Amino acid sequence: MDYGDRPGGGGGKRLRSDARRNRDRLIETATRVFASQGVDSSLESIARQAGVGIGTLYRHFPSREALIEVVYRREVAAMRDAAVELLREHRPDEALSLWMQRFVDYIAAKRGMHESLKILYESDSPLFAETSGVIPLALKTLVERAVAAGAIRRDADSADVLHALSSIYSASEGPEWRDRSRRLVRLLMDGLRYGAPSGDC
Template sequence: MATRPPADPANVPAADETARPLRADARRNRDRLIEAAAAAFAEHGVDTSLEEIARRSGVGIGTLYRHFPTREHLVEVVYRREVEGLCAAAAELLRSHPSDVALELWMLRFVDYIATKRGLAKSLRILLTANAGLFADTSGMVMQAVQRLVEAGVADGAIRPDIESTDLIHALSGIYSTPETPEWRERSRRLVGLLMAGLRWGAQQAPAGAGRPR
């Protein structure tokens, strides 16, 4: 099994900060590694072997280390990718669905995000010590995405007007604290359904065309 000596993430620049522009094939390899790592961490936790991630990606372990010199670098890139994808989905869903449906679909995606975050928990604690700004940045991004979805739903009369984005964040955070059992995902999806039922209850549907422009 190929191994590398441990490195202090506080003393090694993040891969994205030092990388030169990548050739198209190198970019594809890097993207495949990130995809495979996200899936592996969500399924088996952050201790998944890097050799297994490389195998899933169809590249050699040397290629993985060229892109991500330490496990912590890979964890940080996966975490950023998950947060950015989650937040970008808010605008995408609002463009293609009614506001309440967009909110529900986004919350279901949030469940998948939580699964990856739970898998990364051990290394994220290390990263928190080395790079506290990472979490301040990403938390703000998630809050903005939720606020956009909630404001759209209230403006359209699709969800109750007394809800605030912070209320919803607190409710969703409760999903993270539920025990990780084989039926965890299914239970979490049911909880999202309950949240949406509560959000829709008491909503006053706005007249057609009265929604907030998006």
């Protein structure tokens, strides 16, 4: 399932190339703005930064929640796809480390969308049922590959790693939150490598 390509305004018709480019720019801009400024950011500002008019935004996303739903789906899909790509291009432990660093950005976006995600949850949106398990499965694959390669300790469990990573979500907000979170990820990765069978990792 491709979580990133559902039309925000319904209808399901294939978008023209220019309309798709506009839509993609809106999603990318909204992701960045929500992560840095929160979900209450002006939709007019998002449209302006994406280089389109507010009418174009509303044609693709008739409400703030519709935009947020698509942004969230895209973020989940990106984390899923990153696991595959990183494992293809890096050693298993390096892939795991890089993926966990990307997880910080994912959490930043999710924190920025918190209130609207809560509204979607309370409205019984299928969003959470459809995306549930995607992140844990991606992390499980990464951890198991690193364990099998002897690059991290044998008793590493992906559920424990996800629990540790998820604690970043509840950390106090502040200008150094992202840097502090990245340091914590590096410390977590050092702990996973400690006692690994392979002495060169």
